[in-house]
Amino acid sequence: MGVxxxxxxxxxxxxxxxxxxxxxxxxxYTPEDLDRVGxxxxxxxxxxxxxxxxxxxxxxxxxxRNWTTRQYTGFGTPEETNERxxxxxxxxxxxxxxxxxxxxQMGYDSDDPMAEGEVGRVxxxxxxxxxxxxAFKDIQLNRIGSGLTINAVASIMLAMYEAVAExxxxxxxxxxxxxxxxxxxxxVGRGAWIYPVEPAVRLIGDTIEYAMKELPRCxxxxxxxxxxxxxGCTPAQEISYALMIAFAYIDxxxxxxxxxxxxxxxxxxxxxxxxxxxxxxxKFRAARKLWARLLRERYDVQDKKALxxxxxxxxxxxxxxxxxxxxxxxxxxxxxxxxxxxxxxxxALCSFDEAYTIPTERAALLSLRTxxxxxxxxxxxxxxxxxxxxxxxxTLTKEMEEKILEEMQKVEKIGGMVEAVSSGxxxxxxxxxxxxxxxxxxxxxxxxxxxxxxxxxxxxxxxLHEHNEEWARLQIDRLKELKRDRDNKAVNESxxxxxxxxxxxxxxxxxxxxxxxxxxxxxxxxxxxxxxxxEYVEPSIF
Amino acid sequence: xxxxxxxxxxxxxxxxxxxxxxxxxxHAMREAGMEVIYTGLHQTVPSIVNQAIxxxxxxxxxxxxxxxxxxxxxxxxxLLKDGDIGDKLVLVGGVIPNRDITVLKxxxxxxxxxxxxxxxxxxxxxxxxxxxR
Numbered sequence: 001m002g003v004x005x006x007x008x009x010x011x012x013x014x015x016x017x018x019x020x021x022x023x024x025x026x027x028x029y030t031p032e033d034l035d036r037v038g039x040x041x042x043x044x045x046x047x048x049x050x051x052x053x054x055x056x057x058x059x060x061x062x063x064x065r066n067w068t069t070r071q072y073t074g075f076g077t078p079e080e081t082n083e084r085x086x087x088x089x090x091x092x093x094x095x096x097x098x099x100x101x102x103x104x105q106m107g108y109d110s111d112d113p114m115a116e117g118e119v120g121r122v123x124x125x126x127x128x129x130x131x132x133x134x135a136f137k138d139i140q141l142n143r144i145g146s147g148l149t150i151n152a153v154a155s156i157m158l159a160m161y162e163a164v165a166e167x168x169x170x171x172x173x174x175x176x177x178x179x180x181x182x183x184x185x186x187x188v189g190r191g192a193w194i195y196p197v198e199p200a201v202r203l204i205g206d207t208i209e210y211a212m213k214e215l216p217r218c219x220x221x222x223x224x225x226x227x228x229x230x231x232g233c234t235p236a237q238e239i240s241y242a243l244m245i246a247f248a249y250i251d252x253x254x255x256x257x258x259x260x261x262x263x264x265x266x267x268x269x270x271x272x273x274x275x276x277x278x279x280x281x282x283k284f285r286a287a288r289k290l291w292a293r294l295l296r297e298r299y300d301v302q303d304k305k306a307l308x309x310x311x312x313x314x315x316x317x318x319x320x321x322x323x324x325x326x327x328x329x330x331x332x333x334x335x336x337x338x339x340x341x342x343x344x345x346x347x348a349l350c351s352f353d354e355a356y357t358i359p360t361e362r363a364a365l366l367s368l369r370t371x372x373x374x375x376x377x378x379x380x381x382x383x384x385x386x387x388x389x390x391x392x393x394x395t396l397t398k399e400m401e402e403k404i405l406e407e408m409q410k411v412e413k414i415g416g417m418v419e420a421v422s423s424g425x426x427x428x429x430x431x432x433x434x435x436x437x438x439x440x441x442x443x444x445x446x447x448x449x450x451x452x453x454x455x456x457x458x459x460x461x462x463x464l465h466e467h468n469e470e471w472a473r474l475q476i477d478r479l480k481e482l483k484r485d486r487d488n489k490a491v492n493e494s495x496x497x498x499x500x501x502x503x504x505x506x507x508x509x510x511x512x513x514x515x516x517x518x519x520x521x522x523x524x525x526x527x528x529x530x531x532x533x534x535e536y537v538e539p540s541i542f
Numbered sequence: 543x544x545x546x547x548x549x550x551x552x553x554x555x556x557x558x559x560x561x562x563x564x565x566x567x568x569h570a571m572r573e574a575g576m577e578v579i580y581t582g583l584h585q586t587v588p589s590i591v592n593q594a595i596x597x598x599x600x601x602x603x604x605x606x607x608x609x610x611x612x613x614x615x616x617x618x619x620x621l622l623k624d625g626d627i628g629d630k631l632v633l634v635g636g637v638i639p640n641r642d643i644t645v646l647k648x649x650x651x652x653x654x655x656x657x658x659x660x661x662x663x664x665x666x667x668x669x670x671x672x673x674x675r
Contacts, residue, residue: 102556102557102558102608103557105557106557106584108557114557114586115557116613117556117610117612117613117614118556118557118608118610121608121609121610122558122608122609186559189562190559190560191554191558191559191560191561191583191584192557192559193559230562231561231562232562232566321658322656322657322658323658355637355657355658356637356639357609357637357639358609431562431565431566431569432569434562434565434566435565435566435569435570438566438570438661439570439661442660442661442662451658461640464639464641467609538583540582541565542578542580
């Protein structure tokens with residue numbers, strides 16, 4: 001039953017429940033459990049908005065501010081995507097979460113042979129600033145913040161975002177962008193890496209440093225435990241790996257002579273809402289608490305706001321099934337409830353048809369409505385951290401904290417996250433667990449409704465998003481036109497400047513902004529880095 | 543004497559980096575007694591064909607989550623034919639809508655295993671259909 005391990009007797013009564021993170025759940029919790037785990041209100045909880053922020057980072061939670069809704073959106077050409085952005089905003093969505101196609105994520109232009117068949121497929125194709133001008137047309141960039149799901153070339157996209165905002169007349173001090181920009185998790189779980197670990201982490205340091213100085217409302221990195229969880233880690237590992245990754249990036253900035261205090265306030269997190277409901281809620285509460293506590297202990301961060309764990313709690317993709325796809329609508333609603341009970345600042349939901357392809361307009365709107373129903377209809381904004389004080393939730397939050405710390409120690413022993421990822425330790429751990437979990441589903445030891453229980457035999461047909469091959473042709477034609485029209489001398493000059501900065505280890509961001517403004521392409525800029533840095537080679541993990 | 547192990551090249555073609563499925567299936571094939579060579583991410587189709595020849599595999603399994611399975615499989619089947627190794631058993635898994643199954647079969651992809659396919663179904667299919675068996 002569910003993702004936890006259940007042991008039952010012959011009468012179907014549950015004898016034992018073990019959560020994925022390895023914590024046993026008791027049938028009944030009492031004040032004695034709080035004593036057992038040493039629970040102390042001031043130390044472990046405190047009021048909402050107070051250290052250690054277990055109950056949330058705002059004193060009044062959703063009362064003072066509804067969560068930001070940010071469905072992952074993008075496909076085909078920039079114009080198609082711009083239409084969908086505007087549609088979602090017109091239906092009450094309050095932020096953007098931009099999906100780029102794989103060639104863009106991998107630093108290839110749409111006309112590159114490597115891009116064949118992939119242009120505009122899982123996100124929109126972006127080759128140059130000209131495409132951003134179409135993608136963000138009529139979007140109020142001083143009011144709508146944008147998550148940019150981009151990693152290996154996040155520095156390029158942040159520079160392009162600044163360039164497009166300037167072009168539209170916005171000041172760089174008023175725009176808010178959150179590039180995902182987490183390469184270590186790409187290596188573990190999502191695979192959109194290009195450069196070797198060391199220069200890739202340096203690029204992240206460059207974006208953080210640049211944002212500290214130039215882009216006061218941007219969050220230059222969104223550490224994504226999410227994708228590691230999708231790849232098969234436990235909820236406790238998800239948080240431990242995310243925190244260890246964040247520390248690796250902080251260390252890069254600190255090594256440049258800055259105080260952690262001056263950069264950590266800009267970090268955000270992207271965490272997963274799939275799994276056992278109680279474990280999920282305890283995970284987020286423990287994560288907020290540990291982030292604040294460890295920032296104080298490791299880096300002596302004192303500023304209260306710099307200790308906030310902010311982020312997008314969403315997705316839930318690995319919980320969704322191809323079988324009986326409409327069940328995913330219900331699953332999504334429960335996952336969203338988990339996010340709300342966990343005090344998410346921002347949320348997004350995988351849509352019910354995503355086990356097939358990227359979502360249709362109807363499916364994306366259903367996800368948005370799920371959030372609106374929670375907040376506007378059934379009372380999730382009424383009071384802050386409504387589960388606080390539950391004997392069970394508080395005990396579990398403490399136990400979760402211990403599990404997360406245990407996992408962190410394993411990574412510390414290896415020498416930190418850069419080492420644990422470079423050696424393939426995390427990848428091995430995660431893929432082994434994914435296999436064991438999948439076996440449990442196939443053996444029926446983990447119940448998945450519609451998959452291994454209550455099955456209906458025949459898959460139902462759902463309306464699917466249609467990919468249009470014409471989009472790629474249009475994008476390639478436009479790229480050719482751009483290369484004819486632009487001032488190619490200025491492009492070459494800007495690329496030379498970028499190469500020099502990359503070689504001399506000066507911050508590349510101002511040079512990337514110059515390149516973007518000269519209409520250099522994503523492929524051209526990425527190739528400068530490919531030439532200087534080389535490419536990453538995966539460790540063999542089998 | 544033990545029967546010769548079935549050799550499988552498990553490949554991630556194209557730019558898609560979601561490899562949970564490929565790795566999980568690699569574990570399952572090993573457990574079923576096959577020799578599995580995993581290519582790693584971001585492989586071009588010609589490189590997959592070359593590896594299939596060099597490793598002298600019986601089976602080529604592709605994992606595609608990006609939706610690009612049709613152009614990728616079309617290219618692969620063409621190259622296998624050109625290289626005179628059209629006898630390799632080709633399977634594809636990943637995010638594959640039902641409507642594409644016929645198209646893939648017509649191309650000569652013999653096993654199609656969308657997300658949620660059972661390990662046993664995959665390994666049995668290989669055991670029954672791999673070349674020379």
